[in-house]
Amino acid sequence: MxxxxxxxxxxxxxxxxxxxxxxxxxxxxxxxxxxxxxxxxxxxxxxxxxxxxxxxxxxxxxxxxxxxxxxxxxxxxxxxxxxxxxxxxxxxxxxxxxxxxxxxxxxxxxxxxxxxxxxxxxxxxxxxxxxxxxxxxxxxxxxxxxxxxxxxxxxxxxxxxxxxxxxxxxxxxxxxxxxxxxxxxxxxxxxxxxxxxxxxxxxxxxxxxxxxxxxxxxxxxxxxxxxxxxxxxxxxxxxxxxxxxxxxxxxxxxxxxxxxxxxxxxxxxxxxxxxxxxxxxxxxxxxxxxxxxxxxxLGMMPAERRARLAQLLTEAGGPSEAQVDQITTVVDLGLDDLVVEAVAAGVGTALALARTANEAATDAEAARVLDPKAYAELLTLEAQGSLSATQAKAVLADLLAAGGGDPAAIARDKGFEAMSEDSLAATVAEAVQTNPDEWSRFCEGDDKLAGFFTGLVMKATKGQANGKAVAAELRRLRG
Amino acid sequence: MAEPARLTREDVAHVASLARLALSDDELDTFTWQLAEVLDHAADVSSLDLDGVAPTAHAMAVTNVMRLDEPQVCLDRDEVLAAAPDVEDYRFKVPRILGEAP
Structure with a gap:
């Protein structure tokens, strides 16, 4: 042949x-x-x-x-x-x-x-x-x-x-x-x-x-x-x-x-x-x-909608391969307007896209009728560190079930108060003191152990600590 | 203009089979003759000089006859199924079909 x-x-x-x-x-x-x-x-x-x-x-x-x-x-x-x-x-x-x-x-x-x-x-x-x-x-x-x-x-x-x-x-x-x-x-x-x-x-x-x-x-x-x-x-x-x-x-x-x-x-x-x-x-x-x-x-066609999201990410240095998949998912499900409105309200594109493709997408039908303002407020709370990722997801579930609401009020009702810096620092310090071997390896440059300490802090705070804040505190302690 | 080919007995048998009509030999002869007469009559148009005449799709020069997309009352099902040759599960029951729909 x-x-x-x-x-x-x-x-x-x-x-x-x-x-x-x-x-x-x-x-x-x-x-x-x-x-x-x-x-x-x-x-x-x-x-x-x-x-x-x-x-x-x-x-x-x-x-x-x-x-x-x-x-x-x-x-x-x-x-x-x-x-x-x-x-x-x-x-x-x-x-x-x-x-x-x-x-x-x-x-x-x-x-x-x-x-x-x-x-x-x-x-x-x-x-x-x-x-x-x-x-x-x-x-x-x-x-x-x-x-x-x-x-x-x-x-x-x-x-x-x-x-x-x-x-x-x-x-x-x-x-x-x-x-x-x-x-x-x-x-x-x-x-x-x-x-x-x-x-x-x-x-x-x-x-x-x-x-x-x-x-x-x-x-x-x-x-x-x-x-x-x-x-x-x-x-x-x-x-x-x-x-x-x-x-x-x-x-x-x-x-x-x-x-x-x-x-x-x-x-x-x-x-x-x-x-x-x-x-x-x-x-x-x-x-x-x-x-x-x-x-x-005629409204916007899917190709146009994908291009619109890709453009937002280009401004932020993307899209990565994973983000291209997220864009496809979000547009297929008709949730791209949520992302665009959240970005317009000041939320970072990567966060808005990820939350929409991974969390909002699990109940697309509810997400399509979700109040975009409430969604943007929730993502803003997460971006500011007032809510951890775990907490933000829990609040989102309530927002989807109700079609909207006040994310800050829902978070308060759930007892999701942002941890004060002092209390976070104390929890991190305790994790460090009870694990001296891991701490010294971390100090010698084994950065993977940051995840180990973050996990301990999350466990101790039942997921309420902000991951970024924990990482920052660990770096501060290491000096 | 060339004379159009005259309708044959085979043409009629073919069309009858497409319509699932069983015609006897006598009926085939009769319909071949009758249909040929009809087609000959229609073929008279071919004798006219139609150069420069645009084809028409309809006898009336009317376009875009439409209705609004508004639901109307349907027939009563019992009345509908009373006209069916046979009924099962509120559906028309018909002889088995060989092959699938075209």
């Missing part, structure tokens, strides 16, 4: 839009309701019903297009015809040759750019459950259908075949999810199916060879499954080719528990869907003013 095998990956991500109602009717768009309660003649495909487009769904689709740097264009709706009970009317309304959003891109955190070919609107299908002895599709005796999801608005985001590794694919989905959440279009809940990923995978020898025959993998329900399935599928194709066989273009099903893909069906020709223009819907033609209005409502 002269050159290494490389992968070519393109991803199709279906994203359910966070609207109150479905795409073409006023039934609620809700997950987890009793089966067949959110249905009407329209989403049941009953004769005489007519679709009317949901304006909010269009605006969220345009928000996605804007966030992905797409051209937002005049578009039309088509009927995609197929016989399957997940659509009661036997066709899905989708956008075909004139999608709303085209030609965009998504930059991954490492700077790698993935092209976005299109992001079009379509309706979701009902949910089928295959019942019977085996519980598997092939052994099913019959199927049960719940049409609550039928007609829920979706945007399908189709990437260019720019992705080259499974790690890049995972990074793409992670970043795309963050963008969809930040744009307000999606709740990003992969576990509830509000984001679903299909992967097109092919292999070739070297980075410049023509693309190989691709397979489309379905049923990827997590970022982890996506990575595993791509690795498995690429290896399957390489093994086929190296043994003299060829890859057949087909749709394959990922089996998470078995860790393998299996053939579902050969790729159906586009012709078989017999696309034609939906005669019951008129063209959707957003004008410049509307596009601008949607764009104006």
């Amino acid at each position: 002269s050159t290494e095998w490389t992968m070519v990956i393109g991803l199709e991500v279906h994203c359910e839009l966070k609207t109150a109602t479905k795409l073409f009717c006023g039934c609620p768009n809700a997950f987890g309701d009793e089966p067949n309660t959110n249905v009407c003649p329209n989403c049941l495909g009953l004769p005489g019903s007519l679709p009317v487009l949901n304006q909010r769904a269009v605006e969220l689709a345009m928000a996605i297009g804007t966030a992905l740097h797409c051209d937002i264009r005049p578009s039309t709706f088509h009927r995609k015809n197929y016989f399957y009970p997940d659509q009661a009317k036997d066709y899905q309304i989708s956008q075909y040759d004139e999608p709303l959003n085209v030609d965009g891109y998504l930059d991954l955190p490492d700077g790698f750019r993935v092209g976005i070919e299109r992001a079009h609107m379509e309706e979701d299908t009902g949910k089928t459950t295959h019942a019977g002895s085996s519980g598997r599709i092939h052994g099913a005796d019959y199927s049960l259908v719940d049409y609550n999801r039928s007609g829920v608005p979706l945007v399908e985001i189709v990437s260019a075949p720019d992705i080259r590794t499974s790690d890049q694919a995972r990074a793409y989905v992670t970043e795309l999810r963050a963008v969809l959440v930040a744009s307000g279009a999606s709740d990003g809940k992969m576990e509830e199916g509000s984001m679903r990923v299909d992967a097109n995978v092919s292999v070739r020898r070297g980075a410049d060879a023509p693309f190989g025959t691709r397979c489309e993998i379905k049923n990827l329900n997590s970022v982890r499954s996506l990575g595993r399935a791509i690795e498995y599928e690429a290896q399957r194709q390489i093994t086929l080719i190296e043994s003299g066989e060829s890859v057949v273009q087909q749709t394959r099903h990922w089996d998470e528990s078995a860790g393998r893909t299996s053939a579902l069906r050969s790729k159906e020709d586009a012709y078989d869907y017999r696309y034609f223009l939906e005669p019951d819907l008129v063209p959707l033609v957003p004008d410049a003013e509307w596009i601008q209005a949607v764009s104006d409502t």
